[in-house]
Each structure stands twice: as structure tokens, then as C-alpha cells.
Amino acid sequence: xxxxxxxxxxxxxxxxxxxxxxxxxxxxxxxxxxxxxxxxxxxxxxxxxxxxxxxxxxxxxxxxxxxxxxxxxxxxxxxxxxxxxxxxxxxxxxxxxxxxxxxxxxxxxxxxxxxxxxxxxxxxxxxxxxxxxxxxxxxxxxxxxxxxxxxxxxxxxxxxxxxxxxxxxxxxxxxxxxxxxxxxxxxxxxxxxxxxxxxxxxxxxxxxxxxxxxxxxxxxxxxxxxxxxxxxxxxxxxxxxxxxxxxxxxxxxxxxxxxxxxxxxxxxxxxxxxxxxxxxxxxxxxxxxxxxxxxxxxxxxxxxxxxxxxxxxxxxxxxxxxxxxxxxxxxxxxxxxxxxxxxxxxxxxxxxxxxxxxxxxxxxxxxxxxxxxxxxxxxxxxxxxxxxxxxxxxxxxxxxxxxxxxxxxxxxxxxxxxxxxxxxxxxxxxxxxxxxxxxxxxxxxxxxxxxxxxxxxxxxxxxxxxxxxxxxxxxxxxxxxxxxxxxxxxxxxxxxxxxxxxxxxxxxxxxxxxxxxxxxxxxxxxxxxxxxxxxxxxxxxxxxxxxxxxxxxxxxxxxxxxxxxxxxxxxxxxxxxxxxxxxxxxxxxxxxxxxxxxxxxxxxxxxxxxxxxxxxxxxxxxxxxxxxxxxxxxxxxxxxxxxxxxxxxxxxxxxxxxxxxxxxxxxxxxxxxxxxxxxx
Amino acid sequence: xxxxxxxxxxxxxxxxxxxxxxxxxxxxxxxxxxxxxxxxxxxxxxxxxxxxxxxxxxxxxxxxxxxxxxx
Numbered sequence: 179x180x181x182x183x184x185x186x187x188x189x190x191x192x193x194x195x196x197x198x199x200x201x202x203x204x205x206x207x208x209x210x211x212x213x214x215x216x217x218x219x220x221x222x223x224x225x226x227x228x229x230x231x232x233x234x235x236x237x238x239x240x241x242x243x244x245x246x247x248x249x250x251x252x253x254x255x256x257x258x259x260x261x262x263x264x265x266x267x268x269x270x271x272x273x274x275x276x277x278x279x280x281x282x283x284x285x286x287x288x289x290x291x292x293x294x295x296x297x298x299x300x301x302x303x304x305x306x307x308x309x310x311x312x313x314x315x316x317x318x319x320x321x322x323x324x325x326x327x328x329x330x331x332x333x334x335x336x337x338x339x340x341x342x343x344x345x346x347x348x349x350x351x352x353x354x355x356x357x358x359x360x361x362x363x364x365x366x367x368x369x370x371x372x373x374x375x376x377x378x379x380x381x382x383x384x385x386x387x388x389x390x391x392x393x394x395x396x397x398x399x400x401x402x403x404x405x406x407x408x409x410x411x412x413x414x415x416x417x418x419x420x421x422x423x424x425x426x427x428x429x430x431x432x433x434x435x436x437x438x439x440x441x442x443x444x445x446x447x448x449x450x451x452x453x454x455x456x457x458x459x460x461x462x463x464x465x466x467x468x469x470x471x472x473x474x475x476x477x478x479x480x481x482x483x484x485x486x487x488x489x490x491x492x493x494x495x496x497x498x499x500x501x502x503x504x505x506x507x508x509x510x511x512x513x514x515x516x517x518x519x520x521x522x523x524x525x526x527x528x529x530x531x532x533x534x535x536x537x538x539x540x541x542x543x544x545x546x547x548x549x550x551x552x553x554x555x556x557x558x559x560x561x562x563x564x565x566x567x568x569x570x571x572x573x574x575x576x577x578x579x580x581x582x583x584x585x586x587x588x589x590x591x592x593x594x595x596x597x598x599x600x601x602x603x604x605x606x607x608x609x610x611x612x613x614x615x616x617x618x619x620x621x622x623x624x625x626x627x628x629x630x631x632x633x634x635x636x637x638x639x640x641x642x643x644x645x646x647x648x649x650x651x652x653x654x655x656x657x658x659x660x661x662x663x664x665x666x667x668x669x670x671x672x673x674x675x676x677x678x679x680x681x682x683x684x685x686x687x688x689x690x691x692x693x694x695x696x697x698x699x700x701x702x703x704x705x706x707x708x709x710x711x712x713x714x715x716x717x718x719x720x721x722x723x724x725x726x727x728x729x730x731x732x733x734x735x736x737x738x739x740x741x742x743x744x745x746x747x748x749x750x751x752x753x754x755x756x757x758x759x760x761x762x763x764x765x766x767x768x769x770x771x772x773x774x775x776x777x778x779x780x781x782x783x784x785x786x787x788x789x790x791x792x793x794x795x796x797x798x799x800x801x802x803x804x805x806x807x808x809x810x811x812x813x814x815x816x817x818x819x820x821x822x823x824x825x826x827x828x829x830x831x832x833x834x835x836x837x838x839x840x841x842x843x844x845x846x847x848x849x850x851x852x853x854x855x856x857x858x
Numbered sequence: 859x860x861x862x863x864x865x866x867x868x869x870x871x872x873x874x875x876x877x878x879x880x881x882x883x884x885x886x887x888x889x890x891x892x893x894x895x896x897x898x899x900x901x902x903x904x905x906x907x908x909x910x911x912x913x914x915x916x917x918x919x920x921x922x923x924x925x926x927x928x929x
Contacts, residue, residue, distance in 0.1 A: 245886045283888055283914050397882055404885040440902040532917045536905030646880045646922055651915035
């Protein structure tokens with residue numbers, strides 16, 4: 179049986195976490211992949227495509243799992259997908275990835291999947307690393323025992339990939355095998371309870387989806403199954419694997435002597451975090467300056483090319499500064515994701531879980547909460563989804579509730595601009611750049627508040643279930659730079675695209691609202707000429723501009739909320755920016771630069787423009803008190819619609835979604851209020 | 859003797875796993891009777907224990923290690 183040209187084959191990729199599944203996916207699909215809408219790690223169903231021998235293959239990358247007995251949300255998703263009864267969207271074949279350096283454990287998952295009787299290709303990864311460690315694997319024994327094609331590969335070295343692709347598109351005869359996962363005595367019972375004797379029914383029975391077994395029995399069946407499967411695998415490994423112990427290097431253990439050392443382990447972790455913050459600020463400052471100047475130049479050139487008028491103003495004062503406000507933060511986001519994916523790829527992330535578990539438990543969370551919290555430094559959306567790996571519901575809920583308090587990359591634009599207004603570029607504290615330290619201070623503030631909130635939630639929430647932590651400590655591996663590059667590319671693209679869409683739309687709407695208004699707006703010119711005839715033309719023009727903006731529709735909106743935000747030290751212009759950034763906080767900078775560009779002839783960079791803004795009484799608009807108050811407001815407020823949506827999706831609870839939004843908003847308002855009133 | 863009582867760099871052979879919420883997961887991760895287990899590291903303040911068993915490297919909390927009985 180062969181497939182005709184033009185048909186798409188649907189294949190799923192499945193395997194344990196941390197054995198190179200993402201690398202294989204990237205090798206097969208390259209950049210032809212969709213991660214869903216959000217930047218971050220593999221948390222949703224990720225799809226990619228590739229062609230082989232004129233056939234089109236759609237590859238679904240499923241989250242890494244250890245077993246078909248789901249214990250976390252992540253595992254539940256995969257099992258539900260494989261067992262879904264209308265058999266919707268099911269793959270025609272599964273590529274199961276195992277690891278040559280941990281063969282027995284990874285074959286355990288294969289052994290379970292084999293009993294689902296879906297066609298399988300087994301790819302054994304890191305065959306090159308295993309060879310160096312003196313591990314020899316007899317592929318034929320494994321292929322024969324499971325009755326499936328087995329391909330040794332090295333995803334990183336691109337070895338065996340062509341053979342794997344051949345096996346993926348080749349149709350092979352497939353037979354069910356004699357079950358070795360159930361004890362003889364239980365076979366009849368299962369047949370009578372489930373009306374069926376296949377493994378899918380067995381899984382439903384032990385999950386309680388099919389009634390008949392007490393929960394103690396469900397567990398007993400599952401534990402027996404694991405023991406029986408390991409019995410089978412022990413025999414298979416004896417026959418198929420041999421190791422020359424003299425070649426086994428224990429690189430990972432040697433490195434771990436330092437990296438998980440009770441003192442140096444934490445020192446190294448702290449230094450790595452410090453390095454990340456310094457590079458976000460200092461390393462990124464060069465490309466950011468170029469981008470800033472580039473967009474100012476772009477506005478100028480368009481102003482000189484386009485015929486003067488409303489359209490030219492829309493482009494040079496609305497759209498270009500608005501987009502510039504987003505693009506400028508790409509270097510920082512790219513650096514952040516670059517460093518994160520190195521932490522993930524190398525295997526160090528799991529050491530952080532190990533080191534931090536005891537500490538996190540004091541706050542009602544698990545060591546696993548560290549991974550969502552660290553990815554929360556990039557973006558809260560994938561971070562909240564990454565909390566799926568936490569088995570205990572209370573720990574998971576607390577992690578979801580507090581993650582948006584951590585400084586995500588969308589806050590960087592706001593922080594950077596405001597910090598630069600109060601701290602000069604050249605200021606140094608010792609060997610550190612003062613702005614970098616201030617930014618780090620904001621990160622620490624977010625972290626501190628997230629931990630305090632966690633304590634409060636820990637105290638409020640009750641739970642009957644004891645939490646647990648059993649995790650893999652993967653072998654250290656050199657990060658694969660293709661993976662790192664793809665992660666940086668996908669995430670930066672998603673940031674520019676998602677934020678860019680909103681910002682482009684808001685900057686056009688803002689411009690229209692700012693350049694139209696009621697009677698007072700229309701008669702501004704006559705009013706100024708009549709009231710101030712002694713002023714020269716230029717002075718009159720400045721006055722007209724400010725009266726126009728104040729009486730535009732945009733000005734009216736800002737003025738209407740001014741009483742609420744005045745105690746925080748904000749004027750109506752900042753008020754407009756807060757309103758527009760309710761949906762996404764990074765819009766703040768774009769809005770500010772659009773508002774302050776309107777009716778200004780000079781082309782300046784965003785920073786310089788804000789720095790020179792003065793109140794009617796001659797004081798700087800962005801003085802210390804207002805700037806600190808704004809920093810606190812943006813640190814705590816949940817100004818991100820996508821986060822609200824993802825919290826609802828993940829908790830399925832309107833109550834917790836509302837609690838999250840309300841507690842963060844209250845925190846933001848009162849922190850900003852207190853800070854301003856003390857400082858002013 | 860229990861796994862939680864082993865010191866760093868000590869090994870033992872698993873005799874049985876006590877029934878608990880995590881016993882199934884332990885078995886699935888290769889904590890089987892007869893397997894040799896070695897403590898590689900212990901996190902401070904009674905934190906998790908880092909072990910090697912069956913050629914895999916894993917870590918687990920002290921409370922879970924207390925359910926693993928050794929010969």
C-alpha cells in the first residue's frame with residue numbers, strides 16, 4: 179500500500195522530556211513550524227511540516243511525558259489526546275524517541291505505547307554519545323522484540339535522519355502482540371468489566387473512566403504493570419545492550435559536584451541570574467541605540483519625501499514612532515530567550531528545580547514552580563502554561579497566581595524608558611552600570627512581591643493532598659545552537675507580531691483621536707489669535723498645539739480619568755497611556771511617543787522627548803516621584819489581556835481569574851499612591 | 859534502613875517501596891526491588907536528595923525517600 183502524491187501524512191512525535199525531542203523536531207521541520215500564538219517552551223500542541231520523497235508530512239510535537247499514567251496536566255493532555263474516543267485528529271503513526279544513554283527508562287514509555295497498537299517508528303537518539311561512553315546497542319534485537327522499525331539517530335549531528343524519514347513514510351504490516359502488562363488472573367476480570375481486552379480499555383479502567391475497580395485496585399494494577407514491564411525490559415536490555423565500563427566518563431557527576439554544591443551551587447545560580455540582567459541592559463544597549471536613531475531618521479526621511487498633510491503626519495508622527503517603540507526592545511527579548519534556551523538545553527534548569535525546591539516549599543510551591551517563574555521573566559503566558567508540569571493543584575494554582583508579578587519582557591520597555599529619565603546613562607555604581615542595577619532592582623521587587631503573595635495564598639488555600647517531587651536530572655549536554663536560534667527567532671517574531679498588531683492599531687486610533695475634537699479643538703487657532711495678539715507666530719503655534727491636544731477626543735478621555743490618577747502623580751497624558759496599555763503594557767511606550775510627537779516638528783528620540791516635558795509650572799513631568807510611582811504601577815498591575823485569558827484557560831475558574839486581576843490592580847494602585855505621596 | 863538515611867556517596871539495594879501517593883511513580887522511574895541506588899548529593903536544609911538508580915539520575919524529596927526501604 180503506498181500513498182499517492184499530494185496527500186499529507188499526520189505523524190506525532192512523542193518521548194520523555196529532556197532527551198532531545200525538540201532538537202529532532204527542529205532538525206525535521208526547520209523553521210516550518212507553528213508554536214501557537216505565544217512565545218515560550220513546548221507547552222501547547224506544536225506543529226511543523228516537512229517533505230520527503232515528494233510526500234508532505236505534518237509533524238505534531240507532543241509534550242514530553244514519562245508514562246501513560248498521567249500525574250500532571252501535561253501528561254493528562256497527551257493521554258487524553260491519544261485515547262480520545264471519536265479518534266479525532268489522531269496521527270497515522272507515532273515516532274517515539276528513546277535515549278541511548280538511558281535506554282531502559284525511555285523504552286518503558288515505548289513499551290506502553292506499543293500496546294496501543296498504533297503504528298510506531300522508534301528513534302534511539304544520542305547514539306553517538308552512548309558509543310563514546312562504551313554503550314553498544316543491538317538495534318535488531320529491539321526491532322524484533324517490539325515488531326517495529328528502529329532507527330539509531332543523533333539529532334544533534336544530523337545522523338540517521340534520512341533513514342528515519344524513510345521509515346516514517348514507509349507503510350509496514352503491523353500486528354498486535356501478546357500483553358505482558360497484566361497478570362493472568364486479572365485478564366478475565368478486565369474482559370468482563372471493560373467488555374474489551376485492549377490496552378486503551380485497560381488504561382480507561384485504571385483511570386476510573388470505566389467503572390469496576392476500586393482506587394486501591396487501580397493503583398495495584400498500575401504498579402503491577404510497571405513491575406511486569408520492567409521485568410520484560412530488563413531481559414531485553416540484557417540481550418541488546420552491552421557497556422564497556424572503562425569508557426564511561428562521569429562528566430555530569432563531576433560538574434554537579436560544583437553546580438549543586440550546598441554553597442557554590444547557589445552562588446553560581448546567583449551569578450548566572452546577575453549575568454542575565456547585565457546582558458539585558460548593557461549588551462542590548464548598542465543595537466537599541468541604533469534602532470532608536472534609525473526610527474528617528476525614518477520619520478525624518480518620510481517627512482521630507484511625503485507631501486505635507488494629514489497622511490504624512492499620520493505616518494511620521496503616528497505609525498513610525500509607534501512601531502519604533504516596539505522594535506527597539508527586540509534585542510533585549512532576543513538576548514533573554516537566547517540565555518533561557520541555553521539554560522533549558524544544557525540541562526541546568528532541572529538543577530535549579532533541585533536547588534530551589536526546599537526554599538519554594540516554604541512559599542507553598544514546588545521546585546518545579548521555578549521553571550514557570552523563570553520563564554515568567556520572559557512572558558507570563560507560556561509561564562502559566564508551563565505550570566502544567568506541577569502535579570499538586572495547590573502548588574500549581576499559587577504558581578499561576580503569582581507568575582504575572584515577575585518582570586516579563588513587556589515591562590522592560592516601560593522600565594527602561596522611565597529608569598533612563600531618572601538615572602543618567604553614564605552613572606556607575608562600582609563596576610556596574612547604575613541603570614542596570616536599577617533594572618535588576620525592579621526584577622527583585624517583582625520577585626519579592628511574588629513570594630509575599632505566594633505566602634498569602636499558601637495561608638488562604640487548604641489542601642488534603644501531600645505534594646511530591648520526583649524529577650529527572652538529565653545528563654549535561656552542549657546546547658544545540660540550531661535549537662537556541664530557532665527559539666530566539668520564534669519568540670522574537672511572536673513578540674513583534676503580537677505586540678506590533680496591537681501597537682499599530684492603537685497608534686492609528688490614537689492619532690485620529692488626538693487630531694480631531696469638538697468645538698474648542700476646531701476654534702483653537704482663532705481663540706489663541708484673539709486672546710494673545712502680542713505673541714509672535716511661533717509662540718502662538720505652540721499654544722495652539724497644546725490647546726488642540728487638550729481638547730481633542732483623546733485629551734477628553736485623559737482628562738476624564740485624571741481625578742483618579744492625580745493622587746499617583748500622573749497627568750492626563752500619562753492617563754491616556756495607561757488606558758491604551760490596559761490590553762498590553764508595552765503599548766505604553768508607543769503611546770507616549772505618539773502623544774508627545776503629535777504636533778511637534780522636531781524629530782527626537784523617545785527618551786529625549788519625554789525628558790524635556792514640563793508641567794505648566796515649569797517642573798519636569800517625569801520627576802522622581804512620578805517616575806517611581808509609574809514604575810511601581812507597571813510592576814504590579816496586570817495590564818495584559820492575554821495573561822487574563824490564559825489564566826482562565828488554565829484554571830477554568832472565573833473566580834481565580836478575577837482574584838488575580840483584582841489583587842494585582844489593587845497592589846499597583848496603592849503602591850503607586852503611597853510612593854508618590856511620600857516622595858512628592 | 860531507608861533511602862532517606864543514606865549519606866552522600868553511600869549505596870544500597872532496594873528491598874521494597876512502601877505504599878504511598880508516589881509509590882507508582884517511583885516504580886515507573888525504576889525504583890524496583892533489587893535495584894542498586896546511590897546518593898550523589900543532598901540539597902541543604904533537608905531539601906531533595908539526588909540519586910542514581912538503574913543508570914538514571916533522579917532527585918526526590920526526603921519524605922519520598924523515606925518510603926524506599928533498603929536491604
